[in-house]
Amino acid sequence: MKTGALLIRTPEGxxxxxxxxxxxxxxxxxxxxxxxxxxxTSTIGTLLGVLRLISANIAGTAFTLxxxxxxxxxxxxxxxxxxxxxxxxxxxxxxxxxxEGMRLQFDQVMTRNLLRFVDMLPAFYFVGGLACLLxxxxxxxxxxxxxxVVIRTPTLEEPDxxxxxxxxxxxxxxxxxxxxxxxxRVSPAEIATALQAIIRRNDFExxxxxxxxxxxxxxxxxxxxxxxxxxxxxSDEQYLRNLVDVVMGRSVAGMx
Amino acid sequence: LIxxxxxxxxxxxxxxxxxxxxxxxxxxxxxxxxxLEDLERFxxxxxxxxxxxxxxxxxxxxxxxxRYLENLVARAYGEIHETREKRRRISPLxxxxxxxxxxxxxxxxxxxxxxxVTLTGCAFGSLATGFDPDSRRVTMPFxxxxxxxxxxxxxxxxxxxxxLAGHRSSFSASLITHNIQVSIFTFxxxxxxxxxxxxxxxxxxxxxxxxxxxxxxxxxxKFLLGxxxxxxVVEIPAILIAGQAGLLLALALIGWGERVSMTTRLREVSRDxxxxxxxxxxxxxxxxxxxxxxSQYHEPIVPYEAKITFGAIELALxxxxxxxxxx
Numbered sequence: 066m067k068t069g070a071l072l073i074r075t076p077e078g079x080x081x082x083x084x085x086x087x088x089x090x091x092x093x094x095x096x097x098x099x100x101x102x103x104x105x106t107s108t109i110g111t112l113l114g115v116l117r118l119i120s121a122n123i124a125g126t127a128f129t130l131x132x133x134x135x136x137x138x139x140x141x142x143x144x145x146x147x148x149x150x151x152x153x154x155x156x157x158x159x160x161x162x163x164x165e166g167m168r169l170q171f172d173q174v175m176t177r178n179l180l181r182f183v184d185m186l187p188a189f190y191f192v193g194g195l196a197c198l199l200x201x202x203x204x205x206x207x208x209x210x211x212x213x214v215v216i217r218t219p220t221l222e223e224p225d226x227x228x229x230x231x232x233x234x235x236x237x238x239x240x241x242x243x244x245x246x247x248x249x250r251v252s253p254a255e256i257a258t259a260l261q262a263i264i265r266r267n268d269f270e271x272x273x274x275x276x277x278x279x280x281x282x283x284x285x286x287x288x289x290x291x292x293x294x295x296x297x298x299x300s301d302e303q304y305l306r307n308l309v310d311v312v313m314g315r316s317v318a319g320m321x
Numbered sequence: 322l323i324x325x326x327x328x329x330x331x332x333x334x335x336x337x338x339x340x341x342x343x344x345x346x347x348x349x350x351x352x353x354x355x356x357l358e359d360l361e362r363f364x365x366x367x368x369x370x371x372x373x374x375x376x377x378x379x380x381x382x383x384x385x386x387x388r389y390l391e392n393l394v395a396r397a398y399g400e401i402h403e404t405r406e407k408r409r410r411i412s413p414l415x416x417x418x419x420x421x422x423x424x425x426x427x428x429x430x431x432x433x434x435x436x437x438v439t440l441t442g443c444a445f446g447s448l449a450t451g452f453d454p455d456s457r458r459v460t461m462p463f464x465x466x467x468x469x470x471x472x473x474x475x476x477x478x479x480x481x482x483x484x485l486a487g488h489r490s491s492f493s494a495s496l497i498t499h500n501i502q503v504s505i506f507t508f509x510x511x512x513x514x515x516x517x518x519x520x521x522x523x524x525x526x527x528x529x530x531x532x533x534x535x536x537x538x539x540x541x542x543k544f545l546l547g548x549x550x551x552x553x554v555v556e557i558p559a560i561l562i563a564g565q566a567g568l569l570l571a572l573a574l575i576g577w578g579e580r581v582s583m584t585t586r587l588r589e590v591s592r593d594x595x596x597x598x599x600x601x602x603x604x605x606x607x608x609x610x611x612x613x614x615x616s617q618y619h620e621p622i623v624p625y626e627a628k629i630t631f632g633a634i635e636l637a638l639x640x641x642x643x644x645x646x647x648x
Binding site: 073075076077078079080081082083121122123125126129130132133137148162163164165166167168169170171172173175176179180181182183206209210211212219257261264313 | 399491501
C-alpha cells in the first residue's frame with residue numbers, strides 16, 4: 066500500500082519516517098536538470114565554435130565527448146558529491162537516499178543513473194513514471210535496481226519553543242483544579258493544533274490570524290470555563306498561549 | 322499523556338547539537354575515520370537521540386521537533402549501521418588489473434550465457450542470409466544490405482581519397498559514444514528480467530552472423546577479418562560484458578532459489594555491476610579508437626595480414642587479461 070512515507074525500523078526498535086517524493090515533483094526536478102544539461106552543452110558548443118576555426122575535427126570530437134560525458138555524468142557526479150542531490154533536486158528539496166537508510170554508495174548512484182536509459186523509454190520517463198506510480202516506495206526501475214528512494218527534505222531547523230512560553234504572569238495557573246480538568250479533557254491532537262497555530266502565527270494573514278485564534282479560543286473555552294477574572298483583558302492569542310503553557314509546560318510526565 | 326516539551330527540548334538540545342556537529346563532520350569528510358573515543362561518543366549520542374525520538378513519538382504532539390529528531394536519527398543511523406566498506410581513494414591501476422578482471426571471472430558463467438545467446442543469434446543470422454538472401458534488408462545494419470561485399474571491397478581498395486580525412490577523431494568519438502550508449506542500454510534492459518538484454522544480444526548476433534555469412538559467401542573472408550578483427554575482438558566482448566552485467570541484474574531481480582530478499586540480492590551484485598559497466602565502457606573507448614584509426618583502412622594502405630595479426634594479438638591479450646590478471 067502506498068503511504069507516501071518510508072518507514073525505517075532500526076535494530077533498537079526505533080521507527081523513523083522519510084517523506085517520499087511523488088512522480089510529479091521528481092519530474093519537475095528532472096526538468097530543471099535537463100535545462101541545466103542543455104545550458105551546459107550549449108555553452109560548450111558556443112565555446113567550441115572558436116575552436117572550430119582552428120580545427121573542426123578537434124572541436125567535433127570535444128563536443129561529442131563533452132555532450133556524452135555531461136549527459137551521463139551530470140547526475141552521477143552531482144548525486145555523489147552532493148549526497149543524493151542534483152541542482153533540480155536541491156531546488157525541489159529532494160534527495161536520493163538508500164532504501165534502508167544506509168549511507169548512499171557510489172555504485173548505487175551509478176546504477177540508478179545508468180538505468181535512466183530504460184526509465185526514459187519511450188519518452189519523458191514514461192516507464193520510470195509508471196513504475197513510480199505502481200511502486201509502494203515510488204521507485205523508478207533505476208531506484209529498484211540501486212536500492213534507493215527519493216525523499217522530500219523540507220528545511221529543518223532546530224526546534225525553538227522559547228516563543229511558546231509567556232514568560233509573564235499566566236492567569237490560568239491560579240486555578241490548578243481547572244488546569245488539571247483541562248489536561249483531562251484536551252486531547253493531544255487538540256493541543257497540537259493550538260501549538261502549531263502559535264508557532265506559525267507569523268505566517269498567517271492578520272485577519273486570518275485573528276479569526277483562527279478566535280475560533281481556537283472558543284473551542285477551548287467550551288472545554289473548561291475559567292473564571293472571568295482569569296480571562297478578561299487578554300486577547301484570544303494570549304489566552305491560547307497561556308492555555309498551552311498550562312497544559313504542556315507544567316504537565317504530569319516530565320522527561321529528560 | 323503530554324510531556325513537558327520545553328524542559329525536554331532544553332535539556333536534550335546540547336546532545337542533539339553534538340550529534341549534528343559530528344554528523345556534519347562525517348558527511349563533509351567521507352574518508353574520515355573516527356578514533357575509538359569519538360566512535361563511542363558518536364554511538365552514545367545516536368542512541369540518546371533515538372531514545373528521545375521514541376519518547377517524543379509516543380508522548381508528544383509536536384511534529385516539528387519530531388521531524389528534526391527523525392532527520393538526525395536517520396542520518397546517524399546510516400553512519401552507524403552501514404556495514405559496507407567505506408569508500409577509499411580510487412586506484413585506477415588496481416581497479417584495472419585486479420578488480421575488473423576478478424569481477425568478470427566471478428560471474429563468468431553469466432558471460433558464457435551472454436556469449437551463447439549472441440552465438441545463437443549469429444547462427445540464426447548466417448542461416449537467414451544463406452537460405453533467404455532477401456533477409457539482409459532486415460538483418461544487416463548501417464546500410465550493409467545496399468552493396469554486395471565484393472563490390473564494397475573493390476570500392477574500398479580502389480578509393481583514392483581518404484573519406485575520414487579531417488574528421489577521424491570526431492568519427493572515433495561518435496563510435497565510442499554510440500557503442501557505450503548501446504551497451505548501457507543492453508545492461509539497463511536487465512531490469513526487464515533479462516528479456517531485453519537477451520533480445521539485444523541476440524539481435525547483435527543476428528547482424529554479426531548475417532554480415533559474416535554474406536562476406537564469406539561472396540569470397541571476401543580475408544577482407545572481413547581484416548575489417549572486423551582489429552576493433553571487433555574488443556568491441557564484441559565489451560557488449561557481451563554489458564550483457565553479463567544486465568543478466569546479473571536480472572538474476573538478482575528474479576532470485577531463483579534464493580532465500581534472501583530482492584533488496585539484499587540487488588545490494589550484493591550492485592558493486593559488481595558497476596565494475597562491469599566501467600569495464601565495458603573502457604573497452605569500448607579502445608575499440609572506437611581502433612575502429613576509426615585502423616579498421617576503416619584497407620589494402621593497399623594497410624595489409625590485411627597486418628590487421629588480422631593485430632586483431633589476433635589483441636584477442637590473445639584480452640583473453641589473458643580477463644582470465645589471469647589479478648589472480
